[in-house]
Amino acid sequence: MGVPSVPRVWREIKYKYNLIGSKCVKCGKACYPPLTVCPYCGGKEVREVKLPERGKVISYTIIRYAPRGFEKLVPYVVALIELVDGTRLISQLTDVEPEEVSIGMEVEAVFRRLREQGNSGIIEYGLKFRPLRR
Amino acid sequence: MRPSKEAHIVGYGAYVPIYSIRDKEIARVWGRSSPVPVEQKSVIGPDEDSITLAVQAAKYALMRANLDGSDIGVIFTGTESKPYAVKPISTVVAEAIGATPNVVAADLEFACKAATTALQALIGMVSSDMVKYGMVIGVDTAQGRPGDELEYTAGCGSAALILGRESRDAIARIEASSSYVTDTPDFWRREGQIFPNHAFRFTGEPAYFKHIIRAAKALLEELGLRPTDYDYIVLHQPNVKYPIKVAKLLGFPKEKVLPGLLSPVIGNSYAAASLIGLCKVFDQASPGQRVLLVSFGSGAGSDAFSIVMEEGIKERRDRAPKLEEILKVRRQLDYALYAKYRGLIRD
Ligand SMILES: [Zn+2]
Numbered sequence: 312m313g314v315p316s317v318p319r320v321w322r323e324i325k326y327k328y329n330l331i332g333s334k335c336v337k338c339g340k341a342c343y344p345p346l347t348v349c350p351y352c353g354g355k356e357v358r359e360v361k362l363p364e365r366g367k368v369i370s371y372t373i374i375r376y377a378p379r380g381f382e383k384l385v386p387y388v389v390a391l392i393e394l395v396d397g398t399r400l401i402s403q404l405t406d407v408e409p410e411e412v413s414i415g416m417e418v419e420a421v422f423r424r425l426r427e428q429g430n431s432g433i434i435e436y437g438l439k440f441r442p443l444r445r
Numbered sequence: 446m447r448p449s450k451e452a453h454i455v456g457y458g459a460y461v462p463i464y465s466i467r468d469k470e471i472a473r474v475w476g477r478s479s480p481v482p483v484e485q486k487s488v489i490g491p492d493e494d495s496i497t498l499a500v501q502a503a504k505y506a507l508m509r510a511n512l513d514g515s516d517i518g519v520i521f522t523g524t525e526s527k528p529y530a531v532k533p534i535s536t537v538v539a540e541a542i543g544a545t546p547n548v549v550a551a552d553l554e555f556a557c558k559a560a561t562t563a564l565q566a567l568i569g570m571v572s573s574d575m576v577k578y579g580m581v582i583g584v585d586t587a588q589g590r591p592g593d594e595l596e597y598t599a600g601c602g603s604a605a606l607i608l609g610r611e612s613r614d615a616i617a618r619i620e621a622s623s624s625y626v627t628d629t630p631d632f633w634r635r636e637g638q639i640f641p642n643h644a645f646r647f648t649g650e651p652a653y654f655k656h657i658i659r660a661a662k663a664l665l666e667e668l669g670l671r672p673t674d675y676d677y678i679v680l681h682q683p684n685v686k687y688p689i690k691v692a693k694l695l696g697f698p699k700e701k702v703l704p705g706l707l708s709p710v711i712g713n714s715y716a717a718a719s720l721i722g723l724c725k726v727f728d729q730a731s732p733g734q735r736v737l738l739v740s741f742g743s744g745a746g747s748d749a750f751s752i753v754m755e756e757g758i759k760e761r762r763d764r765a766p767k768l769e770e771i772l773k774v775r776r777q778l779d780y781a782l783y784a785k786y787r788g789l790i791r792d
Contacts, residue, residue: 424492
């Protein structure tokens with residue numbers, strides 16, 4: 312699996328830094344990452360929406376063999392998270408050991424390094440989730 | 446230096462990663478038996494760097510200021526640990542907090558005093574009404590060569606202040622500031638080198654002590670104030686000994702230093718150090734109290750600030766996590782995990 316191109320990383324900055332998803336005008340459901348067609352009802356009219364930065368873990372898996380660019384993070388957790396508005400997304404968890412993660416755990420978004428494109432390429436940043444602090 | 450109109454602090458935020466290593470664990474690896482300079486120091490996680498630390502402090506400062514990123518007209522970041530040699534930290538922070546694109550943004554460099562120098566520039570911009578609100582961030586993720594004396598203290602952290610025009614519910618106001626700068630080769634890092642070098646001959650007396658004392662005295666003289674007029678003194682804190690000693694030389698008792706002294710538990714956070722100490726004082730100070738802030742940056746220079754707490758502190762400080770809460774969740778690393786997180790293990 313190759314790393315995304317610099318233009319692609321740049322295009323996705325808005326969504327990755329600020330948790331901007333898409334919301335269907337017809338059924339009102341939001342999704343992340345944003346899509347041009349609603350995955351729930353097929354509605355073609357969608358708007359960008361700022362999603363809430365808090366939620367809870369619905370399910371998770373522990374990654375011990377990581378794809379390129381993530382090797383130094385193992386072991387790490389990737390979780391299905393339900394945000395407080397009901398939107399579900401998949402994100403890496405951080406500041407937590409795999410054995411501390413549980414279903415229902417409250418989490419909040421934090422700005423982190425997502426991937427380093429080698430020693431001379433760009434550094435990709437964006438939001439991950441960590442256990443809620445307060 | 447006294448602006449014709451005083452700038453007000455309307456938001457502040459500090460952040461320290463959850464990871465930490467005790468000096469005695471570092472001493473165990475290198476077989477050191479002499480006393481260690483701090484109890485423990487903060488360590489960044491594997492997905493953190495100066496940019497991520499800066500963003501977190503900036504977000505906490507916005508929460509206390511009750512502002513959106515788009516209200517911020519200036520972002521200055523002072524640091525010496527840049528993830529990119531060429532490509533600013535401040536633009537990423539601006540994007541992450543939603544301050545782009547109508548914002549002045551730049552990174553400033555002057556070792557550990559970069560952020561306080563940025564603060565002086567920002568005071569000028571805010572008090573002259575060029576901008577309504579501006580943010581200054583001090584951040585570092587310092588590296589010490591393994592086994593070197595600096596490894597025992599090189600920590601990390603970030604602190605952000607938001608300045609604005611006069612307002613009745615501000616956190617504090619800045620009365621005046623001063624600077625004292627000379628060419629002193631006490632500490633340096635050449636381009637392309639990972640770890641810094643230092644000249645033991647210069648680190649104490651002619652660098653840290655001389656510059657801090659001269660900057661502080663010049664400020665007190667300009668304002669006609671004495672040490673007894675201050676409730677707290679916050680200093681650059683490369684270790685535990687220096688700030689307590691320089692405060693004593695200036696005529697401040699230890700009790701006025703300790704509330705703003707975090708080096709025993711986070712180490713030296715370089716460009717963030719004095720501002721994190723200030724945030725720690727903000728976490729507990731009362732309206733009307735006066736704070737003397739003095740930074741130090743190798744190379745060398747010091748900036749001093751006279752700050753008076755305002756009414757807004759009472760209500761604003763609880764809008765974001767205080768340092769005590771942030772430092773409650775800590776994970777102690779052994780040297781092996783520390784080496785992994787700091788990227789000291791090479792493929
Ligand atoms: Zn729909």
